[in-house]
Amino acid sequence: MTREHERLDEDLTRGKNWKRWGPYLSERQWGTVREDYSEHGNSWGEFPHDHARRRAYRWGEDGLQGWCDRQCRLCFAPALWNGKDTILKERLFGLGGNEGNHGEDVKECYYYLDSTPTHSYTKALYKYPQGRFPYTEIREKNAELGREGPELELADMGMFDGGRYFDVLQEVAKRSPEDMLWRITVTNRGAEAAEIHVLPTLWFRNVWKWGSERETPLRKPSIALHGDHLFASHETLGDFLFYADSPDAEEEPEWLFTENETDYPAIYGIGGPTEYVKDGFHKLLIQGEKDAVSPLPMGTKAAPHLKFMVPAGGSVTIRCRLHATTSADGVTGLAGFEETFEERIAECDEFYGEVITSGLSPEENLICRQGYAGLLWSKQFYHYVIDDWLKGDSDGPAPPEARLNGRNSDWGHFFARDVLSMPDKWEYPWFAAWDSAFHMIPFAAVDPDFAKDQLLLLLREWYMHPNGQLPAYEWNFSDVNPPVHAWAVWRVYKIADPKGQRDLLFLERAFQKLLLNFTWWVNRKDVEGRHVFGGGFLGLDNIGVFDRSHALPDGGKLHQADGTAWMASYCLLMLAMALELASEKPAYEDIASKFFEHFVSITDAINSLGGTGLWDSQDGFYYDQLIVNHDEPVPLRIRSLVGLLPMCAVTVLKQTTIESLSGFRKRMDWFLSSRPDLLKYINVRRNTGDKKSALCLLAIPSEAQLRKTLHRMLDPNEFLSDYGIRSLSKAHDKEPFVFEHGGVRNEVQYTPGESNTDMFGGNSNWRGPIWFPTNFLIVEALERYHHFYGDSFKIEYPTGSGVEKTLKEVAIDICDRLISLFCPCETGYRPCFGNAETAKRYSDVEHWQNLLLFHEYFHSETGEGLGASHQTGWTSLVVRLVRDRREKLCQRIM
Template structure:
């Protein structure tokens, strides 16, 4: 079905940049980031704290509440609020920096991504604002006082929402055209009594002129009582229209040097001037008389009756008009909402219940809201001052100093726009899967973007994440590329082979980097280090111990086996269309065989425990298996693929070479990986022999081990009663089952892989088990759960695992959703039942959401699980369901 949104996507796909010019590209936190850190000690949280955010201009971007910007972040719009009691305007979301919380950084606000579509012609955002003074200090004090063994103190633990004494502030964007945006701000008093609130819809310029590279400073100029003109040398003229206001204010988006540097301001027109004018009345008349600046807002003082809603409309447009709000202008909101409904009706599965449909739609909407303008030039950041702190030698030789080539200025999917307002290589790969459901053009663009020359290091390493680009994430890009390719192919009937070729060429370089840098002994056993799993090891796996000590990683080796198999799959798919790729398919097949041999034969498999472990190798001593039952030992399941007879027949050279390779190795008594053939001559390839597969599944499906009510735990519950310890260099390192927030300070203590349920790992496990199940059918059945006596084939197991994961999000009668835990009293209230957050990870026993509360990035994979394994007709949907237009690739270059 070619809906209105699909038609717009078809147009977008043909642009050099496959993006809408305007979208939710404004960050939700710019302070406390590495980009804004010019300190000598690399302490980003203290160098640019929340307390400076309202009065200190940023260098590398902007942030705001429920905001939008153009795709270069030049013009920004967001709302500011005041309840008459706070000491600062509510201009941005508040949260704790890493040193302030008992479990690391965490946003302490209630906000929700209700709706969005790929071209952002329709968007909804809900923010809940207390009528009492916002409990900034209580949140700081309570979290500071709590130990690692206690849960975080959240805003719903305070009293500010207990009596419904708050406002629902809903911001809706509806585009008239690509550069003409209507804005609706609904303020609903959820309390029984009338309450005062001040609203400031604010438009401003990203302060790029402080770098001195503008010919002319941009300016916002008053036209009349209800409109201003925005003039910027890198944009066409824009106009901001608003309904009659109590007053209008102008200032400059420039640092209050008196507060930040103890240096007198050159003028009263600083970034925080609205704050002091509204709250303290300082310079209010001067700001009212001012008729130009780089930051502007109309001011609406309201008294909203209990239960009532007051609405304010604005418009941001490239069109100048005398009638910005014509008689029927409100119709655009209904029209765009209808188009959004049509779009999701076309791409989401039919027949699921309303609750699951809502889970899917909010997950996908949140993914779209997670697009962010990201600007970072590492060389400039290292070598130039921010005007506050001089360049120091420690900075020049400090964090990311070997990434001077990295020059990023793009719209990128963020894992979370508050807690993680920077991309991460493996997060992004997972995020591209749900993105491909709504916009495969952008999904392909994003996956390729991180491989471009201004991202990928010259030696082939992909940037990990902003705090340490040199950390190593699992190499999931090839897997994601095939998933995106198939999502598009199964709907259009034709895949984008050119996309696969581009991915393949780039990943050849990255694969070589892994082989050369992470296989120290050249034996196909890999030492990836961090691998994105934070504290899953008994010690920090990125740490290099002194002396001759090496950690051979079961998951690093498994990821590389998976990588080789995925590259083989890509090469085979391309070779069907371009025979010149046949040789590379053979090459990666051979890589896979050699890695499988190392994984199974060189000490990573523990025959006594029938499980894979990391192995600690100390010169002059016997290797020590680290007998930790974690997803590290489950990771060999990820590497599974099937090759159809049809494809083999089309690639005779590949078939001939792998047959010879098999004969050679078997004749010489060399290891051969799990390879089975079905009746129709389909070949199954996997890292794990069938007998070991059954043993791993027995542990995986044990409710006293890995299997929880909400999916697969990252660490087996076995370690609750059986902690594991190892002594190294006279230090004892220990690990035990830890189902909730991290009780370890490792990696800042803000995430935990020692027991909770993580969506990306569950998604890969479920997909892998399903692949095994499709091949084996009823010929392979296992107990589910282990010890129950209930036998299921692996397709059924995958489906049941998916149900468990989805159940975390579903409403369960009157009890609410398990992900909200003790806060269901709030989400069971009328009007809140439909609200969902997509947490970073989930408690291993209860399913309660933990970590970044709005991380719709990889957690949005739940939408795919619902599509693929729902019980609508008792079947399993392996097809990646999406209807989409033809796609072409593009990127944002320098501006």
């Protein structure tokens, strides 16, 4: 057992609180729903970037790759100034959803490079330009771009030309759970000496001004200078000491103090509670206002001001230490600083040497190490209490009446104050239910207990709605994400612990709450009671011809192939969990029977409703159907993931498992004898002469339907890209799908890259690009089919090639295509970096090499990473593919 594994055990058993501190600080708190107190929910306009340095946040904090405790009471992060910028760099800049030509878009270059699961060691890099940061220009130029054009980035504006930037490398090493060493290394990559100011900043989140009975402390926290260090005192967190120095500084640091309070004159044009405000350091350095900081050495925000002239190619180092007064352990000041870092780095390497599969290439190791780093850095303190948010605080103005019936108003029970796994801490600094589910699959390998806790947390009564719905995402908790939570629970259950030691208590706790969620789906999304579902947009944004979250033409209703497939999958997962639990508790055999019957009924409906169900025998594909004015259903012949997902509703049961549960077997036999017409959906396969090896296949498509679906999916002219499975068939490039009704024309055309429609804000696109979550599910489905059919089932791959392969071989090749996004191709460039200039920089320029970004989705023709640039959450599924590629794939799914 490595030292890091020991820390995980110590934290789990509450022997030592190793996870109390971590990189839990958001990369963006401004522009979020939580900070929006406007009448009509204009989050970007209510709290824009220009307010971020001046206004105290209500629900959290943000910083530049910063840290905080798990309740975000005390924070630390650097502030930087190159002597030219118009804003002190305290947080990452980007365009709001109303500014970018493809929605919200961070405009910075930063990378998560390493982290252990207890954050005993972390490393991150930020590239800070030496020229004046083009805040206004990048906003104006992006506003000129249309949706058809690419996004304008810092590098496009020459901000990194000639190496005229600083590499700001931040590392934190924990000496003990509440003793943290912080090392900032600033390197000048330019050819000339350059000036930089570094302010390692310590501050308290403002919870004292809101008048909230739930949060207002009895006494205001404080940070004061005690000799050569700071003394920070907080009522519930305790007392801490903060040290800072630099062996490269020519002078002793000047300690600066202000208050984490709103700059009322700048924001509201009125006087405030203090003249020393949140942007005091900005005013001092950039505006030259010497009276902007407190003359007294105390406040709620403090920093040493260190100024350097860094020679060309040279580096300077700043060393800091933050520790609880009770955790000094006899160590004074910065003693043993470098030795601690050496130990933690070695322990981090040891941990990943055990976690990451042996035998990987250097490129594959790089993908895994940085994939895990991004996953762990994306943990964030998330605070949102709907009841308080709707009513407002006693020390602030009453919210507009409209808010009480507006966004999230029917989620008054919701109470979050937790560290959660985020999709992207800048572009999506709020949880999304189906994102979180996918995150937990790679998480299960490095921190299985965190993965379990996260899955259970969203099922708790202060998250889950009393009616059983899971909150979708902050912009609209009532929207509907795909029901993949059960899938994640089942997969984490299998991954987290070796067979024979699996956590049945975790499985049972999750199962009981998932029953409520399943019932909500049945009651709300199968309104006709016909086992065909119309779930809404289901996280696929603009994949349909119209917004499926809103009212359909003439009040029509939609029978969704994807919604129905998700529910069939849900049944199979609940069936598998019930059978597992039944091995210890026979009462679960009853509920297993219920999910078996429900799956068969859904399968019958999707294949037979109204004659042919949602299956189009002519096209060999599943389609949504629109029903308007009670007329005959109109198939929406869009070949997309919507029609591939029914293929993913598949599981394989061992006959021995069925036989061992006599109650389940009897009820299953009775059901099938009562409905012999449904026997066609049960497929049993035996090896000759070996009854014990018999397998039972439960799947939506028959073998014939599966072959027709695969024929299209594996066709390079349809779904098969060099980089995985496209979200929309390429056939729609030449033949767009058009739907006209009531004089309104709607069209879906293959769009391999960024979205060219405003649907869902235009910041994501499901009309062609490669998405990791759905590709991962497709790979798993192929593995299950292979497990049942074996090598006897072969399919032409790629379609039209004349070469036949087993489904296992197909699954492995799709894995390779997905992994290849991050590996140098024959040109030496990584496809994920897109255009030639960007790709060259990341391949040929020394200090940009070996830096990876895990984008939200990928251009299906070029492989370029698109959307949110740090969506390591579900794109870190690539780590799982890299690991599993070296194993017998089918063994991991059973």
